[in-house]
Amino acid sequence: MLACHDLYKIFQQHELTYFCGVPDSTFKDWMSFLDDRHGEGLTNRIVTGERDAIGWAAGYYAATGKPGVVYMQNSGLGNIVNPVTSLLDAAIYNIPALLMVGWRGQPDQPDEPQHKKMGTVTQELLQMLDIRFSILPDSLQDAERIIAEANEYMTTTRKPYALIVQKKTFEKYTKQMKPQKSFDMTREDALKILLDNLHEEDIVIATTGKASREVFEHREAAAFGHQNDFLMVGSMGLASSFAAEIALQKPDHKVYILDGDGALLMNAGVLSTIGYYAPSNLFHVVIDNQAYDSTGGQPTTSSTVDLVQMALANNYKEAVEVSSASELQDVLSRTQHQSCPSMLVINVNSGARSDLGRPTTSPIENKLAFMDQWSEQ
Ligand SMILES: Cc1ncc(C[n+]2csc(CCOP(=O)(O)OP(=O)(O)O)c2C)c(N)n1
Numbered sequence: 001m002l003a004c005h006d007l008y009k010i011f012q013q014h015e016l017t018y019f020c021g022v023p024d025s026t027f028k029d030w031m032s033f034l035d036d037r038h039g040e041g042l043t044n045r046i047v048t049g050e051r052d053a054i055g056w057a058a059g060y061y062a063a064t065g066k067p068g069v070v071y072m073q074n075s076g077l078g079n080i081v082n083p084v085t086s087l088l089d090a091a092i093y094n095i096p097a098l099l100m101v102g103w104r105g106q107p108d109q110p111d112e113p114q115h116k117k118m119g120t121v122t123q124e125l126l127q128m129l130d131i132r133f134s135i136l137p138d139s140l141q142d143a144e145r146i147i148a149e150a151n152e153y154m155t156t157t158r159k160p161y162a163l164i165v166q167k168k169t170f171e172k173y174t175k176q177m178k179p180q181k182s183f184d185m186t187r188e189d190a191l192k193i194l195l196d197n198l199h200e201e202d203i204v205i206a207t208t209g210k211a212s213r214e215v216f217e218h219r220e221a222a223a224f225g226h227q228n229d230f231l232m233v234g235s236m237g238l239a240s241s242f243a244a245e246i247a248l249q250k251p252d253h254k255v256y257i258l259d260g261d262g263a264l265l266m267n268a269g270v271l272s273t274i275g276y277y278a279p280s281n282l283f284h285v286v287i288d289n290q291a292y293d294s295t296g297g298q299p300t301t302s303s304t305v306d307l308v309q310m311a312l313a314n315n316y317k318e319a320v321e322v323s324s325a326s327e328l329q330d331v332l333s334r335t336q337h338q339s340c341p342s343m344l345v346i347n348v349n350s351g352a353r354s355d356l357g358r359p360t361t362s363p364i365e366n367k368l369a370f371m372d373q374w375s376e377q
Pocket of ligand 1: 022023073075079187207209210236259260261262264289293294295
């Protein structure tokens, strides 16, 4: 396995000191290392989307003549197709970048269903995009050789190069503790209170990552069944769009989006579309832990964003923020009188139970149970 600081020394030798992207749990130790070292000789910009990351890295190249390193989970590969083909491409601006792509769903390795397809087509997709790639070796000597080759290729062709990163490539790195605001609740505490206050005829759409897993476990524990919930296990950022259309189609039901700050900021444009079509039964709940908690707790940009003002500026009819269980209970007791679309931002601490399970039903079973319940009514 690779020690983060050893790998970084190799990057440094090639003047690869600018990093940006969206985190992936495949290399969360590497993410923590970069975050700790940001400002100490390296730059690490944790951005809101993979597509965006290509823009930042291309800007860095234009300003310095040096390629940036862009990290992402392979689920983000689809998001970079447009800027790779219209910004980096050799026939357009011919801008190099070193992509580090976490290989979820690697064939023959156990993983979650939402990663299977992308895991199978990752290499093909890179080939189609004319991105030369290697699997990042887990021995330092081999990694040194591959990175030297990648750098040489980027210098001579000015084309992007990708390193595919398998699970267990990095040694454990312990993140430095930084002082953080502390709140009353975790995401799971907030979700439990919320779900316990909903009615039998309310519809729930939960975002990707641990939020969906916690919703599933709480419904099991409460013996409520899963028919009211659509757990969007992949497609980060789209729980909101999906829920908004459900709300427009089912005006007699309250529809709750259980969103994350990272997922919302990845698809922040959805706020304007929701505000424009203004479903009068849509409750947009954002569980704001200021982190990409599900991939290791890397900071999102939400600490410098006023989500309440964002919602109101986009024509949400109401928006409030709560930071304690009692404030949350209070807001939930008043939903009858709330004008929608409305946003409820819940400030929580980052982190989750270490024994959190995963849904035991498949995405197709989830969809069928959900549609059985709602599609004919
Ligand atoms: C397009 C895409 N990029 C990255 C990921 C990896 N990923 C899964 S969950 C997650 C973090 C989500 O953060 P947030 O919405 O704030 O929810 P939290 O995990 O904090 O509850 C990330 C980055 C993904 N699934 N899809």
